[in-house]
Amino acid sequence: MKVAIIGGGLTGMSAAHVLSKRGVECTIFERDGALGGLAASFDINGARLEKFYRHLFTSDTAIVDLIEELGLGDKMEWKASVTSLYTHGRVYRLSTPVDVLRFSPLGFFDRIRLGMLAIWPRFIRDWKPLEEITAREWLIRMAGQRVYDVVWGPLMRAKFGSYADQVAAVWFWNKLKLRGGSRSKEQSEQLGYMRDGFWQLIEKLEERLRGQGVEIRLSSPVERIRIEGGQTVGVVTQGKFIPFDRVVVTVAPEALLEIAPDLPEEYAERLGKIEYLANICLVMVLNRNLSSTYWLNIGDTDIPFVAVIEHTNFRPKSEYGGHHLVYLSRYMAADDPYYAMTPQELFRAYLPHLQNVFPEFSADWVEALYAWGERYTQPVIARHYSDLRPSLRTPVVNLWLSCMASIYPEDRGMNYAVAYGQRVAEEMLSVLEDRSRDD
Ligand SMILES: Cc1cc2nc3c(=O)[nH]c(=O)nc-3n(C[C@H](O)[C@H](O)[C@H](O)COP(=O)(O)OP(=O)(O)OC[C@H]3O[C@@H](n4cnc5c(N)ncnc54)[C@H](O)[C@@H]3O)c2cc1C
Known part of the structure; x- marks a missing residue:
């Protein structure tokens, strides 16, 4: 069986890793001249640095396991970090409970309410009701209008712009849970980084993939996914059609719509709503x-x-x-x-x-x-995202999709790119196994 993987970020690489370990013939098509996608690095003063800032949380087990598997476990370092907030014309440190208690733009009771937001989201197990309301409504309900106006409202508007009031409480709950959960006994935030940079993960994984027989085609954007009779038959890159038995897409839904104009109308319409x-x-x-x-x-x-x-x-x-x-x-x-x-x-x-x-x-x-x-x-994770979230298996036979928009209720991150890349590969393999059992 031949599988095409569109996108050589961590999702595509992780999918290829699982498939090729099980003997599946894979080809990664990557638009850029190097693998890594959003996790890629560049040369700087004789070192290498990620293009976009980077750290891990203590709950990021899928990526840490992969780093271990690749023999790079001794490179992982965890450290306390300092977080602050610029507001009311000043920088306020907000790393520990004591910092929160000293946060003078809020009155004493509001400081306690702000501090509680770092703790209790970790204890919420049933996130479904959080799909019903926006982050704004939820935060005001939980911590009050003043905490929202001073701390969270400006941050939401700065990050999401005109979408700020649409973002669902689920998204925010997850952020608080992640950050609140990544703490030491002293309550300072513990973040992880690979000594010398995450480029080593990308490089080692690339080496491992090549060793497992994965073909990696760089500077090879997929221009078209060919669908015939409701079934994927291959991809077009650099003007040439290449047949494949399965295609795994790891790019954003909007980018998929551009290269797959023959998707079923209803499905395409749903994908088009994901901003x-x-x-x-x-x-x-x-x-x-x-x-x-x-x-x-x-x-x-x-x-x-x-x-x-x-x-x-x-x-x-x-x-x-x-x-x-x-x-x-x-x-x-x-x-x-x-x-x-x-x-x-x-x-x-x-x-x-x-x-x-x-x-x-x-x-x-x-x-x-x-x-x-x-x-x-x-x-942008809006209310009732479960209804919009694309499943890994698409309605087109042999076409699979695993991208940042698939990750839910968690939010995007390298850990989930690895986990969802592995998941799409495993689901595809289990469908194959079921089919061969039936035959
Ligand atoms: C500013 C910023 C900061 C972040 N900080 C962190 C952090 O601190 N910690 C963390 O864990 N995560 C962080 N992330 C998130 C993390 O980088 C992503 O979740 C993860 O790298 C996504 O991997 P991916 O493979 O799903 O997608 P991508 O990395 O986007 O990979 C998709 C790939 O598809 C390729 N592609 C697109 N179109 C085509 C085509 N037509 N044909 C072939 N290839 C194509 C792209 O070039 C790209 O390489 C951050 C992200 C950003 C933007």
Whole structure:
């Protein structure tokens, strides 16, 4: 049996890993010149850094198991990190319960309510009722209007823009559960990173896939999935048709619609309703520290970035030739003018805001700038997403779909890319086994 996998990110690579270990002949078609997708890295000062900031939570077991399986387990390091919030013209540290109790923009009882949000979402087992209401309604119900207006409302608007009031409570519950659950006994957030970078996972996995006979075709965008008589028969890349018995798609539903115009109408209509945000990360290489925070949320919607992630407050700067590395992240609709900006244009637009947040910051701290943008980076999980969520097996015979929009009730992340890549492969194999048993 020959399987085509469209997309060489962690979902596609993990699917190929499971299938090829079981002797299935696989070909990965990747549009870019390298594997990794959103988890890809670039060269920087003799080291390699992820294009988009990166860490793992302690619950990310699927990816940690894969890292172990590839013999890279000793590279995983877990560390406490510092989280803060910029609001009311100041940076407030919000890493521990004591920080929350000192958070002066809220009165004492609201601080307690804010703190409780880090704890009790972990104890919610039945998430189904959270599909019914929006994150906004839920947060106001749980922690009050003031906590929403000061902390969560501005962050939701900064990340989701005009979609902010549509996002379901399930999505937010998951975020709180993940972050709240990834804590040490002292209640500081524990985050994981691979010493020297996650590029090693991508590289080792690629090596393993090649060893297992997977054909990897880089710079080979699939232009068309050919469907005949309700059945997938192969793909077209670089103008050439290649027959396959099965096709696994790992790209966003909207991107699938572009390459598969012959999908059944009702199914295509459903896929078309799944919205994704784009993201652009400006990476600044600095000659000094910007702050003492790893993750700074920006709770001020006049500022055009939603988070400042100072990577070298999490990883030692010695790993990057002594330089300080900072990501400025902006989510947006694909037609947003920021999405098309060069690193220099982004920096010019961000500079006055950076100077508001960090009054001492000066442009001459900057040694280099990079910007990485991607169109499909975050599905918008609205209410009743269970009704919209695409299943792994599509209505087209032999066509499978596993992408960020498949992940639910969890949210996208490398761990779930690995888990859902493995899951689509396992489901496909079990259908095959059932069929051969029936024959
Ligand atoms: C700003 C940002 C920060 C993040 N931070 C973290 C983090 O800290 N921790 C974490 O765990 N996760 C993080 N994530 C999420 C994580 O990166 C993703 O969930 C994961 O990498 C998705 O993998 P994927 O394979 O599903 O999708 P992708 O990585 O998007 O892979 C899809 C691949 O398909 C290719 N493709 C598209 N169209 C075609 C075509 N027609 N033909 C062939 N190939 C095609 C693309 O080039 C791409 O390589 C972050 C994401 C973003 C955007």
